[in-house]
Amino acid sequence: MSDSVQQACNDVLTRETTGNPPEARGRADRNTTVDAGSARAEEKGREKELQHIEDGELTEEDVSKHLSNLGRSATGLQHVYLSLSLPGKRLKNVSILSNYIHLQKLELPNNKIKDLSCVSQMPYLIVLDASHNEISDFFGFQPPKNLKEVDFSHNHISSMKDLSAYTSLRKLILDYNPISEIRGLEKCSSLTHLSMEHNKILRISGLRNLPLRQLCLKGNLIKRIENLQTLRSLQILDLSSNRIQSLSGLQDLHLLGNINLESNMIGEIKECTYVQYLLLLRELNFKRNPIQEQPDYRLAVIFILNHLTVMDERPVTVEEKVSAVNKYDPSLEVVAARDHMTHMMYQHMQPQGIFESTLPSLDTPYPMLVLIGPQACGKRELAHKLCHEYSEYFGYGTCHTTRGPYFGEEHGRDYHFVQNEEFQNMICMGKFVQTMQYGGHWYGLSREAIESMAREGLACCVHMELEGAFSLKTSHFEPRYVLLIPTRTEDYISHMKVRGFYTEGQIENAVSRIDFYAKINRERPGFFDSVIVCDDRKEAYSALRQLIKEYLGLEEQEKEAGRSSRVTPLNATTDEGGGSTAAKKLDTIPTDAFSQNYYGKVQARQKTSAELASIHRRQQMVREALVGKIPRAYTQLFKRYVHTAPSLLTPHSQSADHNEDSSSEESRSSSGLSMHSSAGVLSMGSPADGLDAGSEPKVEPLDVSLLEQNLETLKDHMEPGLSPDSSRSALDQASPTAVSSPGRPGSKAKPILPPIPMGRKAAEFGSKHQQTGQAGQVDGRP
Numbered sequence: 001m002s003d004s005v006q007q008a009c010n011d012v013l014t015r016e017t018t019g020n021p022p023e024a025r026g027r028a029d030r031n032t033t034v035d036a037g038s039a040r041a042e043e044k045g046r047e048k049e050l051q052h053i054e055d056g057e058l059t060e061e062d063v064s065k066h067l068s069n070l071g072r073s074a075t076g077l078q079h080v081y082l083s084l085s086l087p088g089k090r091l092k093n094v095s096i097l098s099n100y101i102h103l104q105k106l107e108l109p110n111n112k113i114k115d116l117s118c119v120s121q122m123p124y125l126i127v128l129d130a131s132h133n134e135i136s137d138f139f140g141f142q143p144p145k146n147l148k149e150v151d152f153s154h155n156h157i158s159s160m161k162d163l164s165a166y167t168s169l170r171k172l173i174l175d176y177n178p179i180s181e182i183r184g185l186e187k188c189s190s191l192t193h194l195s196m197e198h199n200k201i202l203r204i205s206g207l208r209n210l211p212l213r214q215l216c217l218k219g220n221l222i223k224r225i226e227n228l229q230t231l232r233s234l235q236i237l238d239l240s241s242n243r244i245q246s247l248s249g250l251q252d253l254h255l256l257g258n259i260n261l262e263s264n265m266i267g268e269i270k271e272c273t274y275v276q277y278l279l280l281l282r283e284l285n286f287k288r289n290p291i292q293e294q295p296d297y298r299l300a301v302i303f304i305l306n307h308l309t310v311m312d313e314r315p316v317t318v319e320e321k322v323s324a325v326n327k328y329d330p331s332l333e334v335v336a337a338r339d340h341m342t343h344m345m346y347q348h349m350q351p352q353g354i355f356e357s358t359l360p361s362l363d364t365p366y367p368m369l370v371l372i373g374p375q376a377c378g379k380r381e382l383a384h385k386l387c388h389e390y391s392e393y394f395g396y397g398t399c400h401t402t403r404g405p406y407f408g409e410e411h412g413r414d415y416h417f418v419q420n421e422e423f424q425n426m427i428c429m430g431k432f433v434q435t436m437q438y439g440g441h442w443y444g445l446s447r448e449a450i451e452s453m454a455r456e457g458l459a460c461c462v463h464m465e466l467e468g469a470f471s472l473k474t475s476h477f478e479p480r481y482v483l484l485i486p487t488r489t490e491d492y493i494s495h496m497k498v499r500g501f502y503t504e505g506q507i508e509n510a511v512s513r514i515d516f517y518a519k520i521n522r523e524r525p526g527f528f529d530s531v532i533v534c535d536d537r538k539e540a541y542s543a544l545r546q547l548i549k550e551y552l553g554l555e556e557q558e559k560e561a562g563r564s565s566r567v568t569p570l571n572a573t574t575d576e577g578g579g580s581t582a583a584k585k586l587d588t589i590p591t592d593a594f595s596q597n598y599y600g601k602v603q604a605r606q607k608t609s610a611e612l613a614s615i616h617r618r619q620q621m622v623r624e625a626l627v628g629k630i631p632r633a634y635t636q637l638f639k640r641y642v643h644t645a646p647s648l649l650t651p652h653s654q655s656a657d658h659n660e661d662s663s664s665e666e667s668r669s670s671s672g673l674s675m676h677s678s679a680g681v682l683s684m685g686s687p688a689d690g691l692d693a694g695s696e697p698k699v700e701p702l703d704v705s706l707l708e709q710n711l712e713t714l715k716d717h718m719e720p721g722l723s724p725d726s727s728r729s730a731l732d733q734a735s736p737t738a739v740s741s742p743g744r745p746g747s748k749a750k751p752i753l754p755p756i757p758m759g760r761k762a763a764e765f766g767s768k769h770q771q772t773g774q775a776g777q778v779d780g781r782p
């Protein structure tokens, strides 16, 4: 500051007559004490100050040293000091401050002040800090009309009085006082911040309609959260260190973002539901509450309060949120994945599974038709009917259940009715492909149910709830799914009532699931291969029947049968010359229509490079065996295994079978897939060549010419330098015709049956198949 300005300033200060001269003088004095005798004067001053401190009396001189913040007075006419800060001076008597009427900020913490009546003379005071004093008189002064912030923490105030005159008060801190009741604040219409931690408050009261944004009542004796519902602006609430047991009372505080309930007595996770709909709630502290003892406490709370970002002073991670949802409200996919994982794990723990397999090939899992729909929609009846009418194609896959039989149900026909213990044992023995709980009972589709049908050369037809479909979709099976859905709810309900098996609750549950089915169908196009309305059972059956006929190409077959005495396989396509390739193979393929379909699939399927490599290896082994190098290999090579594969493969060319089956086995090993499935779902070298199950393995003569021929074919496909043992990926690249075969559980690469056409006519179906890549899969032609 330049001398002239300083001088002007001093002039103004010395002109003051209304209570400010002492401070002005003090400051002016300090500015001019530059002479040589000033040191002694200062020394004297210090002695005097000490004396005052002893007395606890504040002097003008002390004040003048601690004034700050020069500014305009409220009238704007004068320059005055606006702030005074005198912390920790052991002051007892501050009455002199009544002369300092222009003060806007007064800080007197850590003194021994009992009387603050001087504040009555400070009409412009905005901030008052009188914490850590000995004040017992709550607001013992005339209200400065602009007083906004007051700190009376750590005093001796035991009761509050009416503060209706303090309409500007925004922040009031009364921590560490012996106050037992909150009162007198009703008219503090600007109060947004109230802190009364460590008082002796027994009940929350006296806060009605206050615009509080922060409320701290930590360390009191509060047992219940009450009388807060009108605090609609509350954002931060600290009720830690009380005796609160419930979160009830917080449910209407929709702006709450932070709740601290540390060291209380909250014990139940369900208490969180009271704050479940506080959508802005981000931080919650339950530390040192009995609730923490609850199993999975953190995940459970995070699940209920999924907006939290910090819990118990620890950030909530994305992983925790996902785990919480997966644990308490898993999606259908997660449930299905878990179900699948469980069964796969148990399967692989079964030693017998390593040696027994029934699949014809990894790429051709058993055919299955799954009827999906809500309970009692008629799917079971339709499944039975279908299996009866098309008994040469479909077999009913009987599930297991722990529920008891209804009247008229047959064990083994409708279900295998088993006790819960047996069902659980079966799970542990890896017997199931899929399980689910419905209506308090377990239901499960066993591998044996599917395999037993496959052994008969039949596609397994099962019915199940939607969850079952999700599970099957995670498995390596490639069923076709038909949704049967009721649209006339009244009829559906009355049908259930007529059956007389169901309680009201069961009916309600079943009805409520109709929408669930419809939603999945709507939201996931292609999830179901076809949808049939099943309000009328007859109509539903004829729709299903028609669908199945198209599916199997039976209509076409019937027409063909009318036209020609020579039956064309359903999956036949026309070769370049215009002739039916499949027809040319008639001599070697089964006449059974389904078998033809199946045969075409298995026989004509494009071999993967790994399979070709496998064939080559085996041919090599044969050659070596023939010259006597490895007789054991020779014997094994031509051993015929216990046949458990579909009998429809029976008339299959045997030599071709050898190649096909062995290649499957080999392809697994070459692809590094060593999970020899206990499931029987991986085709563990099961040459499907027409032996009855249980018959002894036999040794067959070798058709060397065929092997040679295959070798030539293989050579054509392989690039020079690639050995048959080259890695699978290398081979995949090497062979332009290679079809990548996942060949492991969960594979969805190759459906065994063609997709169910949605209401298409058989003719269209056939021709469309020729146009699409599907034809390659179905007919085995590239």
Ligand SMILES: Nc1ncnc2c1ncn2[C@@H]1O[C@H](COP(=O)(O)OP(=O)(O)OP(=O)(O)O)[C@@H](O)[C@H]1O
Binding pocket: 373, 374, 375, 376, 377, 378, 379, 380, 381, 399, 400, 403, 434, 435, 436, 438, 443, 444, 445, 463, 464, 465, 466, 467, 468
């Ligand atoms: N393995 C399974 N997986 C999933 N759901 C299944 C399974 N087995 C049966 N379900 C389904 O469980 C539900 C209850 O079966 P339950 O046989 O007890 O019912 P229901 O009253 O006889 O009706 P429905 O005539 O549909 O079988 C049915 O919707 C049924 O299709």
